[in-house]
Amino acid sequence: MEIFDPFLLFLFAFNTSPTWATNDRLSHFKGIVCNQCQQWCENTDLVTVGSIRVGKAGPRGIRGQRGPKGVVNMTLVQQIMDRKIEEALQLFNGRSCDGAKLESAIALNDSGGVLNSYIPAVGYKDVFCDVTDEGGNWTVFQRRMNGDVDFYRSWGDYVNAFGDLQGDHWLGLETMHQLTKAGNMEMKIKMIKKDGIYWVAKYSSFRIGPGSDFYRLHVSGYSGNVTVGDKLAYHNNRQFSTKDADHDGPLSRHCAAEYGGGWWYGNCHDSNLNGNFHKISTKGIWWEHYNLRFSEMRFRRRAGN
Known part of the structure; x- marks a missing residue:
């Protein structure tokens, strides 16, 4: 039996x-x-x-x-x-926002809710799920909307998480790795310029590598309405850096310290969405050649996967 x-x-x-x-x-x-x-x-x-x-x-x-x-x-x-x-x-x-329903939300706003999910190798964790945009199922992993949260943070903060899930926040690199490591995710970035113009950048493939490789970014398949085009391509295949963990490469400056954020820097950036919210420069929330007043990054499982 x-x-x-x-x-x-x-x-x-x-x-x-x-x-x-x-x-x-x-x-x-x-x-x-x-x-x-x-x-x-x-x-x-x-x-x-x-x-x-x-x-x-x-x-x-x-x-x-x-x-x-x-x-x-x-x-x-x-x-x-x-x-x-x-x-x-x-x-x-281990699928985060797949099948998320608003009635299960711990807290809500206009587009979704904060829900508690079990994530392999991480445990139970609150995540924000957008259940309205293009059919829903989006896991939001970054949001900059009011500048209340300082993004000039340590490596440990970026690996784990920080901020307010209904406001400015970062989900955590280890959680992002666990949820995207199968390589079957798409990613979307919503941006609003200082002049109010709304941009969308979409990527058909998105994955974050393991901590042993410093959470290397793998992103491709750009489409969208951004006037200056894909400014994440330069950061593809780069390792993540913070003010206390420089992984830019031996020939680079310490970009995280110089530009005040945590990001997949090269030498140094074409985009810097974790920059200083209050600066109007390349040290601010930047998508070359423009400062932004809002950014939100999210991923979900590709259709059919």
């Missing part, structure tokens, strides 16, 4: 909104599975979880009669169960 063949299906059925499993719901779910496993083990002579045998049959009984029950290694059962739960969560919850 096998208790975990239908495990993933059971998780999906239990969690009607699998992307947004909360801590309480997960604990409740684990409790159900643990109780079922305990009851099953207590009433079974030979115990297996999948193809792994976690107990042994008892001694052979008198012909025609059941022998004594076997000894079950419940510690091993628990370990296997925890692993299966983790695998299921990664399958269904």
Whole structure:
């Protein structure tokens, strides 16, 4: 007999909104599975979880009669169960804003809401999901709208997260890597110039590399209405730098310190969307040759992926 063949299906059925499993719901779910496993083990002579045998049959009984029950290694059962739960969560919850619904939001504004998602290798984390723009499912990872949050931050801040999810914020490089590493994401940047002109830059392919490679940017497939065109191309395949972590390359200046932000600098930039909100120069929020008063960056899974 096998208790975990239908495990993933059971998780999906239990969690009607699998992307947004909360801590309480997960604990409740684990409790159900643990109780079922305990009851099953207590009433079974030979115990297996999948193809792994976690107990042994008892001694052979008198012909025609059941022998004594076997000894079950419940510690091993628990370990296997925890692993299966983790695998299921990664399958269904490692997709951030996929399938996000406003009724699950912790906080809302006009376009979406802050929701709590399980992200592999990161854990539970609040993210802002735009559920209205072009069909929704966008995970917003950067927003500059009022200058309330200082973006001249340390490496640790940029790796983790900072700011207000309903205002100016940065989602965190490690979260971005975990959610884009499969390489099946598209990215969109919304920008408003100082004169009020609205720009959109879209990229058909977007991925952030691992921390071991300093979260290298991989972006391509530009389209949009930006007058000066694609100013992120120069930053493609660059590593991320901050004021205390210079990865610009041996021949470059320390661009993060010079231009007051964290970005995929080269020597130094064509765009600088994490620059100083209050500066009117290349040290401000910059998309060559223009300063911006608003920027928002988001990604989502490409259609069909």
